[in-house]
Amino acid sequence: MNRTLLGLAAVAIAGFGVTVPATAAAATADYGPDTCRQGYVWRAARPADRVCVTPGNRDQTALDNSVKRTRWTSGAYGDHTCLTGYVWRGAFDGDDVCVHPKVRGQAAADNAASPGRKVAAKVWISKYTTSSTGTTDDIPKLKINGSHFNYGQIKLYVRYNGSNRIAYQVLINGTNHPGFDGGSFGRKTGLFDCSGPGKPANAYAQAHDLVSGRWSARVPIRIGCAVL
Template sequence: MKRVGLLILMLALAALGQNLWGPAAAATTGTALTSSQSYGPYTCMRGYVWREAFPNDFVCVLPDWRMVTAAENKARVANRFPTYPHPDKCRPGFVWRQAGLADYVCVSPASRNFNQAYNRSAVNKYNYPPGLPARGAYNYDDYGISEKIVGGSNFTPNGKVSLSVYYEGVYAGDGRYLPRYGETLWHSWNANSQGKLGEAWSPTKACLNPLKVHLILLDERTGKVSNAGPTKLCSSL
């Protein structure tokens, strides 16, 4: 069983390495445009499924990795010391998975690293990121300082939050909704100790043909994605 689990892990790691920052696959549903959301706003790209490490875990992973995650959940009791003062202390060779802030399932260190990598790339695995819910995120133009402000709440306290910009109407040949800079992040900051973020990130400029864009924030610690809403940018930015 250990060899089978290791093989699945190696295959999944190889697949993630090919897709972590590279071009995404077509829509999950196989429809013409990625705005199709057959499974709601958290619909995954084709070839990916929800990890489901715990309730409401909508991080998209490869099917083999969801199977690994389910097996880890079933082995939760076997991989910890039940009599230790902390009920979730892991046996030697195991660590907390930490796919979420309260995820204390004991897994191998490689599994924890892999789940954290999935969390950091979560926004790139959704079928249509501009269709994701706000979850408290926002943006507005502060004309007093001539800056665009982006922010939100419910992020990991002191955790890294990254911003991706999706341009409306820009599609790849296979129908995907494509970020202007591929999978490159635009900016990143750290939330404060209360899990809140409010940052000036781009000059507010006037131009003849502004582009409508969608601002997407990713909590890299948990993989939770928030839609800060649409705005307009000059094409020169």
């Protein structure tokens, strides 16, 4: 029975034109903003469905799609009225595939959780001081923060505009921190914050998720504290 279910799932997935295997996840390559974190795959309830779910939930979705015609009957909701014991899945607007009620609940839960399962590669800058009054330790320094990365290696860069000359780089690990989705981090760079009136950004910070290949957006900063 298990082999039959897996076979049906494989056929249904192939019918959507999804070429990544169920166990591979979109997280093994950069698929843009819809890249799933490692351990999740696209649900593929329809070709455009990029909700990130567990491989088991995608297999269930494919199986339900493959047998949908056997669960429809003519009734109060037209030709796609569900047989007794089934309900419309509702994975997207207009999704009338009939499933067990618990599957509909899972689809709703996956829809809500999906944004936190994607490699959004969010990066922002905060400042800190080592505070010794009257010394350069009072000058704010830059800290690079990030969330929505994979759990694993992330490379941080600070580069100067134009030349892309590297001012700072370090290899870190994205780890779990309460309140932040996916692999997250906060790294003190030791670089002085040299921003101020008439001092526009002359560099940028950026993070590279090495698991998926995804890059964050470039975050403008001012470093050097001198006219370049």
